[in-house]
Amino acid sequence: MNNPLALIIEDDSKLAYLFAEALQMAEFETETIQNGRSALERLALMMPAVVVLDLHLPDLPGSDILTYIRSEKRLNNTRVMLVTADALKAEQLRNEVDLVLLKPVSLIQLSTLASRLRPLTMT
Amino acid sequence: MLADSTGYRFTTTIASLLKNIKGILPEGKSLPDDSWEARHRGILTLLWLHVIGVVCFGLFMGEELGHSLLEGSILVPMAIAAGWLKGHRKFRSAMTSLGLITASALFIHLSGGYIEAHFHFFVMLAVIVLYQDWFPFLVAIGYVFFHHGVAGVIDPTAVYNHPDAFAHPWKWATIHGAFILAASVAGLISWRVNESLRTTIELILNSTGxxxxxxxxxxxxxxxxxxxxxxxxxxxxxxxxxxxxxxxxxxxxxxxxxxxxxxxxxxxxxxxxxxxxxxxxxxxxxxxxxxxxxxxxxxxxxxxxxxxxxxxxxVTERLQAQAALQKAKEELEIRVKERTADLEEANMRLRFELTERQRAEADLAKRATELEESRSFLNSIIESLPTMLFTKETQDFRYTHFNRAAEEITGRSAAEIIGKNDYDLFSATEAGFFTDKDREALAEGALVDIPEQTIHTPHKGVRFLHTRKIPIMGADGKPKYLLGISEDITERKLAEAALIDSEARYRAIATTMPGTIYQFTSRNGVWTVDYVAPQVFEFFGIDPADILQDLNNFTCHIHPDDIGNFVESVAEAVENLSCWNFEGRLINPTTGELVWWQGLSTPISTTKGEAIFNGILLNITERKQAEAALRQSEQRFRQVVSSISDHIYVTKLTTTGEATNLYVSPHIAPLTGYPIDKFIKDWNFWPSTLIHPDDKAAATIQAKQLAKGESSELEYRIIRADGNIVWVRDSGRVERERNGQELIIYGLVSDITGRKQEEMILEMARDQALESSRLKTELLAKVSHELRTPLNAILGFAELLKLQVDAPDAGKQRRMTNEIIDSAHYLTDIVNELLDQAQLEAGRLVLNTHCFTPFDLIDGALARMNVLARTKGLSLISDIDNAVPPTLCGDMDRLQQILVNLISNAIKFTTTGSVQVRLYCPDTHHWALQVSDTGSGIPSEAHSYIFEPFRQVDGSMTRKQPGTGLGLSIVKQLTTMMDGEIILESAIGRGSTFTIILPMQPTEEIVI
The missing domain is CATH 3.30.450.20 (PAS domain)
Known part of the structure; x- marks a missing residue:
């Protein structure tokens, strides 16, 4: 259980499952959350190394979660991977996130990119 | 003979006796009617009492009632006849008389001849006498005579009851006759006395005046x-x-x-x-x-x-006599008064004459002193007269009197002059002239008038005199003195000379003036020309000499159209002596050109009844031409203004801020709906009333710019009189006038409502285009998202499957393969929905109609939905109503699509409970598909847009419930294509019911 923690925020259960698989391949501990509000509650209690964030969530926009992460000092080291089908929004938020991936995303690609975001100390 | 004479004597005696008796007897019929009526009433009453009396007496005497009544009734006709008011006095009195006597006879009859009853006759006779008339009286007497004298003698038993009477009826008759006679005589005496007394009184009364x-x-x-x-x-x-x-x-x-x-x-x-x-x-x-x-x-x-x-x-006559007397008295009084007045007047006249005479005497004394006074007064007048007066004796013409004025004019004193003649005083030429005139006056014996003569005076130089010389005759009829009266006319002469000078100057002016001076005179309607300046030829081509000869030589050239007005204006000026100002045309006879001229004058009237026209005739052709040109130019300008549809205004603005509209073009009326007067009268009407409140601020800024002299242009709204709003462009250009004291604003107001409306339409279209573009972009993003999500799943699971190839785990591989297939199906559904929407939008979707059973329809739909419902733990219930026909017609695939869409929707929004599908017939011409759920329900505000494409109840649901948002839109469009109707009943927390009502299509009409 020394692996760093990855929080996957994705409302589509199939994709959440797939993303979790990919992150696990990149040796992350994973936790999936399917709505924004639960995600914010969870983030208040944990410091994930990586957050895989979908922008289109049922209760609140993914950008709100991003704003929260970026405003929280505690989460300074948290890397955010934006995985979305909305190219327009993704482009707007490009500078605030560590990585932008447009759906459909290859598992291998996601896993490879995620592994690059692993904290150095942990390797 | 004796017998004859005795007979004669007897006869005459009888005759005289009868005559005497007649004289004694009363005349009868003497009662006046009223007295007679009164008595008759009493006697008649007595008769009626006898009717009752007879009946009673009969009964008293033991007669039967019937007999007694019969006896009494004998009297009734007589009483009625007597009571007949219209009957004659004689008749009525005779009837009562007859009645009463008959009553007496009845009493005798009923009593059986009681002697006492016979007294009734006598009493009744006395009563009948009261009539004082012979007729009833004689009727009664006759009756009694008959009763006693005839009936009593013939049948005494019927009249008497005394045996002696039966034996000697004549005796009894005589005795009774004597009583009757006695009673008659007594009655006649009282009648006679009564009558004579009344006659006397009547005589007195009748004979009095x-x-x-x-x-x-x-x-x-x-x-x-x-x-x-x-x-x-x-x-x-x-x-x-x-x-x-x-x-x-x-x-x-x-x-x-x-x-x-x-x-x-x-x-x-x-x-x-x-x-x-x-x-x-x-x-x-x-x-x-x-x-x-x-x-x-x-x-x-x-x-x-x-x-x-x-x-x-x-007393009428007496009063008349009194009146006549009064009148005579009054006349007498008047005459006395007149006479007295005459006397007084004569007296007064006498007194007046006396006074007059006294006054005349006093006057005479006074006049003597006055005469003396007046003589000295006359002398003093002569001395003080401004006219020179002198007298000469007629021999050598030496001066005898020389007044003060003469001293002044000649410069010589009277003392110096008197006793000398003209030769002593003046030069020989002058003295000779004077003496000649003196002689002429003497020779003529009458006044000699010398209008002008010159004298040389020692101190005043040459003087001009107007002298009159008159010989004054002595008592012998020969001239004794020569009176000279001279008036110094030197000043007048000088004035006349000056006048001549001035007239010459005036003529010079007249001939050099730019007009023609004239003087015309009207005497009783005849015109003469006193003067006309020679320029008349220069200006009008008419020879002044011709005009001087006859004014018609001028008027005949006046334009025929103006001659009427000319004559009228002149007549009016002459009549009212009012200012004459006439403008007209005339034809220059020399050049043949049309000349405009103006005549001006203020006519004056003389005491001789003349009207003198002094004035000037001007050639105003150039002015008229300029005016015409100006008018034409103005007309052209107005035409230009009226031909353009914009409103033009010219406003004057002073430095004090006062504004006046100098010009407002008529287009303002159609533009604003207000009459033009409002704007002419009140400059402020436009800015205060018309400008839209929202644009007033901008208009105020424009007004300030204009007031500063800057040109300005502004588009704003005005409110027309009918309340409609009009957009206008108001452009003002400013010019300074009167050394910058005034600003003249030339403005043009155009109606730009049409353009504004076009602009607004364009703007709206642009907004709509932008909105639709935004929606398209959103749609694209959404579609992209919806497509990418299942695609990502397919890709992800395929990659996982690939990774699993080396370490095969059959269960995991199968699950992944299923996930891939599910996602592919989901992707296909989405693509299908998009395609359907595209086809519906393009109108290219075609319904494929055929017949099917209701069960097939429901079953097919449920088969596709059962799994989904089960996974969510919901029960899916279906019901087909009995009334539904065994076969329905339509596009079953599309109907199933509708059902699937509605059911999947219901499942999507329902967490617990059930989804019910029902097929039924609301009436014989329609059938219905109904899908109800126990889900969250749809808020009422969403009902209106829920059927629009790409809409879901709100954005948040987008993610909770994946989908394109096209499902309900497609349902709605398909229903409409099938001529059906969709009804939504839903409320928050109470689930939703969608009902599709479709027309029943007859199976036989369907061509399969």
Missing amino acids: EGIIGIDLHGKITFMNPAAAEMTGYEVKELMGHRLSGLFYQAEGTTARPFESKAWIKALTEKDCVQSAIEGTFWHKDRTTFAAEYICTPIRKAGIVVGAVVVFKN
């Missing part, structure tokens, strides 16, 4: 003598019973009403003495009146007043 009228207490006339009848003109009968007051003439303004009331008569009686005579006026029958004096005396009967006697005396 005064009218006597008796009245009762009601004022009704009961008696009237012939004198009274004559006075009133009525017959006595006519007035009897009428009120005397009816004859009284009530003079206007008087209130006295004599004879009127009982009270009046009563009052009369209270005065115990006879009233003094009263004057009154009464009516005559012929409606004239007469004056009368009357005295009223009460009539007393046993001390009680029963009426009054009024004695009249006609």
